[in-house]
Amino acid sequence: MNPFRWLAATGLTAAFAALLWQFGVGRGFGSWSFAVWGHLLLLVWAVLFYRLTGWQPPRAWLRPARWECRGELYRWLGVPIVRRALASRLWRRFNPDFQFSERGKAALRQMECAMVRAETGHFLAGMASLLFTAGIGMHTPEALWRLLTVNVLVNGYPIAVQRYNRARVWRVLGKCSERGQEN
DSSP: OOHHHHHHHHHHHHHHHHHHHHHHHHHOTTSHHHHHHHHHHHHHHHHHHHHHHOOOOOHHHHSOOHHHHHOHHHHHTTHHHHHHHHTSHHHHHHOGGGOOOOOSHHHHHHHHHHHHHHHHHHHHHHHHHHHHHHHHHHHOHHHHHHHHHHHIIIIIHHHHHHHHHHHHHHHHHTSBOTTSOBO
């Protein structure tokens, strides 16, 4: 990969860290508004970072595990309910990656690629958020639980939705069976 892209990504990261820090100083690191808007700002950073660098997680990480193919844990955690909320027309209009005009296996493969991009973005934002939360939590303990709660809602559940959906798509494509065994 072009080293200038990594240099630009480093500059982007520094700029967003400074912006996030200034936002926290202005709003107060322990406030709910900082927790919510700070995480949304980290999502914007993650999308820009991903598009700039093209970073991909290892393919093995993206492959649903056997227990994910069954989906029991995800159903117990309420992921299908969150999935239905995120599948609304309003959300699909907001996120063009999840607008599909085709049907069939080609559309499922396109959907799988969109899910990988979404999961990668939320993963990057979640990891950045955890680092930022650790740094802020050492100096402002009351902010710790707010930041962790919002991180789980803004990044954790969307990652779980993408993994739940990917396992469902893999079952349809024949990559893993209902019993959770890979084909």
